[in-house]
Amino acid sequence: MSLVNFTTREITCKIVYYGPGRSGKTTNLHYIYGRVPDSRRGRMVSLATQTDRTLFFDFLPIDLGQISGFSTRFQLYTVPGQVYYNATRRLVLQGADGVVFVGDSQARQLDENLESLQNLQSNLLEHGVDIRTIPLVLQYNKQDLPRELILSPADLDDALNFRSVPSFSADALHGKGVFETLKGISELVLKKLAAGTAA
Amino acid sequence: MTSALNPKYSFDTFVVGAANRLAVTAGHTVAESPGAAYNPLFIYSGSGLGKTHLLMAVGHAAKKAAPKLNIEYLTLDEYVEAFHASVAAGQGDAFRRRFQNVDVLLVDDVQFLTNRKEMQSELLRLTEALQAAGRQIVLTSDRPPPDIADLDERLISRLSGGLVVDMGAPDYETRVAILRRKAEERGARFEPGVLETVAQAEVANVRELMGALNRLVAFQAVNDTSINAETVKQILGLAAGEGETAPPGDGRAAAAKSGSGDEFGEFLADVAVTVGKAVEAWRARVGEAVLRWEGEGYRTHRLEALLQRDAPGAVDQAITAFAEDVERLKALEAEVAELRSPRSRKTWSASRRSRRKWPSWIRRPRGRACSVIPSG
Numbered sequence: 001m002s003l004v005n006f007t008t009r010e011i012t013c014k015i016v017y018y019g020p021g022r023s024g025k026t027t028n029l030h031y032i033y034g035r036v037p038d039s040r041r042g043r044m045v046s047l048a049t050q051t052d053r054t055l056f057f058d059f060l061p062i063d064l065g066q067i068s069g070f071s072t073r074f075q076l077y078t079v080p081g082q083v084y085y086n087a088t089r090r091l092v093l094q095g096a097d098g099v100v101f102v103g104d105s106q107a108r109q110l111d112e113n114l115e116s117l118q119n120l121q122s123n124l125l126e127h128g129v130d131i132r133t134i135p136l137v138l139q140y141n142k143q144d145l146p147r148e149l150i151l152s153p154a155d156l157d158d159a160l161n162f163r164s165v166p167s168f169s170a171d172a173l174h175g176k177g178v179f180e181t182l183k184g185i186s187e188l189v190l191k192k193l194a195a196g197t198a199a
Numbered sequence: 200m201t202s203a204l205n206p207k208y209s210f211d212t213f214v215v216g217a218a219n220r221l222a223v224t225a226g227h228t229v230a231e232s233p234g235a236a237y238n239p240l241f242i243y244s245g246s247g248l249g250k251t252h253l254l255m256a257v258g259h260a261a262k263k264a265a266p267k268l269n270i271e272y273l274t275l276d277e278y279v280e281a282f283h284a285s286v287a288a289g290q291g292d293a294f295r296r297r298f299q300n301v302d303v304l305l306v307d308d309v310q311f312l313t314n315r316k317e318m319q320s321e322l323l324r325l326t327e328a329l330q331a332a333g334r335q336i337v338l339t340s341d342r343p344p345p346d347i348a349d350l351d352e353r354l355i356s357r358l359s360g361g362l363v364v365d366m367g368a369p370d371y372e373t374r375v376a377i378l379r380r381k382a383e384e385r386g387a388r389f390e391p392g393v394l395e396t397v398a399q400a401e402v403a404n405v406r407e408l409m410g411a412l413n414r415l416v417a418f419q420a421v422n423d424t425s426i427n428a429e430t431v432k433q434i435l436g437l438a439a440g441e442g443e444t445a446p447p448g449d450g451r452a453a454a455a456k457s458g459s460g461d462e463f464g465e466f467l468a469d470v471a472v473t474v475g476k477a478v479e480a481w482r483a484r485v486g487e488a489v490l491r492w493e494g495e496g497y498r499t500h501r502l503e504a505l506l507q508r509d510a511p512g513a514v515d516q517a518i519t520a521f522a523e524d525v526e527r528l529k530a531l532e533a534e535v536a537e538l539r540s541p542r543s544r545k546t547w548s549a550s551r552r553s554r555r556k557w558p559s560w561i562r563r564p565r566g567r568a569c570s571v572i573p574s575g
Contacts, residue, residue, distance in 0.1 A: 011474065032463075035462050035463045037463065040463070064470060067471050070474065072470070072474065175462070179462040182466060183469050183470075186466075186473065190470070190473045
């Protein structure tokens with residue numbers, strides 16, 4: 001899919017927030033939703049259970065308007081983090097232009113982070129995408145928790161960031177690091193798209 | 200482990216003003232005669248005032264003056280990392296020999312020597328060796344040697360023994376010159392008085408100045424309107440009525456605002472700059488041409504192939520040539536239509552000869568009843 005379409009003068013980016021259950025993917029989208037002017041956002045589609053766990057996926061379309069003469073749209077998705085929804089995760093990943101991996105900074109969640117990262121790699125491979133080539137950033141969420149409960153960004157980088165991709169500390173509940181993460185992945189995706197049109 | 204010199208960071212692109220003239224002059228002197236004067240040269244300034252630019256400019260100028268010189272640029276962290284890697288590999292002596300053979304050593308950010316006794320000793324030894332061999336060393340820091348915490352007295356003395364020079368924040372004239380230079384580099388045009396108004400803002404360093412310029416460029420890009428000296432104050436929050444910047448109903452104007460807690464606006468500004476860089480104007484021109492001719496029913500593979508290039512070389516000529524070829528094709532179509540009329544059948548053989556000369560790329564335009572246009 002050509003996402004910079006010179007003929008129709010459109011740029012469309014699909015960004016997927018991936019990560020283990022309860023790491024804060026939906027919280028990221030909710031924060032972004034709350035900061036986007038009404039005229040720029042579509043309806044946020046969120047299918048959750050009674051306990052607010054993401055059942056299917058969240059979808060937030062954002063219309064950035066005309067940029068350099070191109071009608072620019074971002075589509076943000078989250079996947080359900082719980083292990084048994086893998087088919088949904090794989091479906092949502094299809095056609096993704098970039099992935100934000102939202103990790104849970106709590107030390108006891110490290111294994112879940114690793115498992116989810118491996119799951120991301122395997123689901124991307126199912127679509128014929130190498131995790132080493134797709135634009136990817138890591139977000140270490142819940143950095144606002146007490147120091148003794150969480151791992152530092154440097155430790156998390158050591159454990160998870162095997163590609164040395166950009167990583168961001170975050171407290172998605174209060175918004176810290178949310179837009180920085182979105183900027184980070186957007187930049188990677190747009191650069192890749194531009195390179196793709198030249199390829 | 201050394202970094203390459205950024206080709207953009209030369210003396211040619213360094214804007215000189217009262218606050219940095221001495222440092223630049225010293226840099227020129229050192230580049231022209233490495234090891235002969237001001238050795239070591241120690242440059243310090245606050246963040247974002249051009250230390251790294253000047254350091255690399257010295258490297259470029261020295262290399263230009265004497266291409267055979269061995270010049271190395273690296274940050275202190277890279278130096279430390281290289282040292283540790285060498286020691287771990289049992290190659291500590293090789294590491295020392297390598298740096299002692301450098302003709303001009305450029306070390307950035309030496310303030311990070313704090314609490315690194317081992318590296319301080321190593322740097323002291325290296326500085327002594329380089330000086331003894333008549334080789335040049337230039338260092339930068341965000342503070343003068345005596346103010347670097349926990350720095351060995353001998354190293355302070357050694358680093359202060361050449362020339363210690365500082366660079367201050369740019370004055371108004373320098374800020375205007377910097378803005379003009381950067382706007383020119385980015386191909387951005389502003390109405391008279393705009394850049395002068397930006398330069399009136401109190402900024403702590405050049406990076407903030409560049410941030411302000413970026414916001415203006417993004418504003419113009421997303422709004423497709425030029426801004427004047429008055430609106431720039433509102434855009435940058437220099438006037439009381441900064442909230443009145445956005446035209447009614449236009450959320451994009453928020454893109455140019457900053458520091459107002461408008462995270463989406465800042466995000467939009469960043470995306471606008473990235474898109475602006477990614478979707479170069481020449482690609483947009485090619486895209487427009489493709490759109491136009493495809494809409495008229497012509498095959499545009501030749502134009503689309505231009506989009507696969509990395510650089511815009513001669514795309515305008517290619518677009519013009521395509522348009523001219525289409526005009527020729529139209530003329531030929533008209534001629535053929537004329538020949539196909541009963542009155543002109545006698546000249547049919549002549550038309551067959553002429554069509555052999557048609558460019559190979561021309562195909563039958565879609566939706567046109569023109570059966571005589573060759574298929575191969």
